[in-house]
Amino acid sequence: MPVSVKDYLRERFxxxxxxxxxxxxxxxxxxxxxxISLGIRKNDIVMVTGIGCSSRISGYMDFHTLHTIHGRxxxxxxxxxxxxxxxTIIAPMGDGDALAIGGNHFIHxxxxxxxxxxxxxxxxxxxxxxxxxxxxxxxxTIATTAPYGNIYEAFDIVELAKxxxxxxxxxxxxxxxxxxxxxLEKAMRHKGFSVVEIxxxxxxxxxxxxxxxxxxxxxxYFKEKTTPIGSGKKEKDPSLxxxxxxxxxxxxxxxxxxxxxxxxxxxx
Amino acid sequence: MQARWGTHGDHSIVxxxxxTHQDLFRITVEAFNISETYRxxxxxxxxxxxxxxxxxxxxPEPGEIPLVERLWTSVKEGTNYHPYLxxxxxRLPMSDFGGVHRYNVTGLMHDMWGFPSDNPEIAYGLxxxxxxxxxxxxxxxxxxxxxxxxxxxxxxxxxxxxxxxALHLVENRRARGEKLxxxxxxxLWPFPAHAVRDRCERAxxxxxxxxNMGQIMQEVNxxxxxxxxxxxxxxxxxxxxxxxxxxxxxxxVQGKGV
Numbered sequence: 001m002p003v004s005v006k007d008y009l010r011e012r013f014x015x016x017x018x019x020x021x022x023x024x025x026x027x028x029x030x031x032x033x034x035x036i037s038l039g040i041r042k043n044d045i046v047m048v049t050g051i052g053c054s055s056r057i058s059g060y061m062d063f064h065t066l067h068t069i070h071g072r073x074x075x076x077x078x079x080x081x082x083x084x085x086x087x088t089i090i091a092p093m094g095d096g097d098a099l100a101i102g103g104n105h106f107i108h109x110x111x112x113x114x115x116x117x118x119x120x121x122x123x124x125x126x127x128x129x130x131x132x133x134x135x136x137x138x139x140x141t142i143a144t145t146a147p148y149g150n151i152y153e154a155f156d157i158v159e160l161a162k163x164x165x166x167x168x169x170x171x172x173x174x175x176x177x178x179x180x181x182x183x184l185e186k187a188m189r190h191k192g193f194s195v196v197e198i199x200x201x202x203x204x205x206x207x208x209x210x211x212x213x214x215x216x217x218x219x220x221y222f223k224e225k226t227t228p229i230g231s232g233k234k235e236k237d238p239s240l241x242x243x244x245x246x247x248x249x250x251x252x253x254x255x256x257x258x259x260x261x262x263x264x265x266x267x268x
Numbered sequence: 269m270q271a272r273w274g275t276h277g278d279h280s281i282v283x284x285x286x287x288t289h290q291d292l293f294r295i296t297v298e299a300f301n302i303s304e305t306y307r308x309x310x311x312x313x314x315x316x317x318x319x320x321x322x323x324x325x326x327x328p329e330p331g332e333i334p335l336v337e338r339l340w341t342s343v344k345e346g347t348n349y350h351p352y353l354x355x356x357x358x359r360l361p362m363s364d365f366g367g368v369h370r371y372n373v374t375g376l377m378h379d380m381w382g383f384p385s386d387n388p389e390i391a392y393g394l395x396x397x398x399x400x401x402x403x404x405x406x407x408x409x410x411x412x413x414x415x416x417x418x419x420x421x422x423x424x425x426x427x428x429x430x431x432x433x434a435l436h437l438v439e440n441r442r443a444r445g446e447k448l449x450x451x452x453x454x455x456l457w458p459f460p461a462h463a464v465r466d467r468c469e470r471a472x473x474x475x476x477x478x479x480n481m482g483q484i485m486q487e488v489n490x491x492x493x494x495x496x497x498x499x500x501x502x503x504x505x506x507x508x509x510x511x512x513x514x515x516x517x518x519x520x521v522q523g524k525g526v
Contacts, residue, residue, distance in 0.1 A: 010383075013383055046365045064365040065372045084364075
């Protein structure tokens with residue numbers, strides 16, 4: 001029997017809370033397709049999320065799901081992974097969730113290189129609470145809490161993850177759905193801490209506040225303002241954002257190391 | 269107080285403490301037992317003195333202290349499993365992540381499947397469960413230590429490291445024939461009001477010894493409803509409360525002057 005995306009959704013909990021035009025649904029769809037393509041059993045997947053629009057993704061999906069507290073998805077995910085290393089752990093987070101409230105968990109999970117797939121659904125704003133700027137909004141952007149312009153520079157998630165020691169780092173957008181699925185598959189298959197930044201549109205807040213038009217305009221923005229890693233276009237226009245896989249390295253994984261230490265302590 | 273009211277929303281919580289490392293070992297095991305039984309956080313509320321000191325500890329043999337086994341669901345694969353269906357005994361049988369039952373765990377108000385809900389009836393049911401599973405079992409969760417309470421005319425109530433100074437004083441005074449006793453609390457929350465009432469009924473004076481402005485004294489006041497016989501012996505200058513500090517308060521309380 002062919003497998004359908006619907007088989008992975010908890011339809012009785014629909015409709016979802018996401019606004020029309022929100023990019024989160026595109027990510028959910030691609031995530032399911034990637035999981036189907038990898039053939040991972042539903043019982044073998046634990047999805048851990050924090051708080052925010054993005055974090056509601058866990059409730060809608062038919063896996064073992066853990067909707068935790070703000071910024072702590074990776075802390076809970078680390079606990080689950082350590083107790084059941086054989087399971088596949090996916091932690092989708094928002095940009096504020098992952099890098100403001102959960103910034104410390106993010107860098108230390110990367111440093112440990114624990115086998116978790118961290119997805120940062122980056123819409124550059126706190127949507128659920130009413131459009132406050134996040135550490136990803138960037139200088140000069142407008143938000144409810146920055147009506148005259150934001151004076152903070154943004155994090156570069158890719159550089160941050162690389163610096164903190166993640167062994168798989170990638171970036172894609174909700175426009176580039178085919179490569180998103182490929183990247184998610186590789187990230188989940190990777191043994192170690194994988195970070196996938198997905199630029200996603202929030203037409204309700206970030207788009208509206210920054211006069212970026214509707215959801216389609218924002219998707220076109222991702223198309224025009226990003227370029228594959230190492231393309232010639234970037235040389236001509238340095239403001240373009242690169243997408244693709246930046247890091248993919250085999251490195252000692254935390255649970256494996258932990259297991260060795262347990263063995264050592266038990267003298268085996 | 270932070271352990272009890274440190275979050276938004278209403279809930280019950282268990283907080284335990286101890287005054288010696290030997291007791292601390294035991295109470296830590298009990299903390300896990302309560303936590304495993306009722307699926308609740310249990311806070312080990314320890315103070316700086318207990319944390320920094322070193323003293324002898326005799327480790328019990330495995331099996332000497334009973335351990336609670338987690339309750340697992342007997343619901344088979346394919347049958348509807350309700351992870352949050354309240355039971356009268358306050359316990360919810362669990363199913364592991366990676367097992368045959370896939371369900372949602374959330375910090376939001378949720379229904380018996382664990383899915384977020386804003387239905388007031390469901391929210392009320394959940395709140396009652398979270399509160400009642402603790403408050404209905406206060407006696408079961410009460411850990412106290414009693415020293416010379418049988419005929420005590422003055423009862424000291426203390427917990428944590430302060431209880432060591434209190435005990436020192438009590439033993440000195442007993443040697444001199446004074447009817448002083450100590451009730452040491454190891455359970456702070458849910459507050460063992462019944463035990464405090466019972467042990468202080470016949471006391472002329474009750475002196476609460478603690479290192480703050482009287483957080484537990486307020487609970488003692490609520491339990492006894494006899495404010496004129498409850499007094500506070502405290503220090504809030506960062507120095508550890510000594511037996512002589514308590515003695516000075518006792519002199520005042522007993523009308524012996526400073």
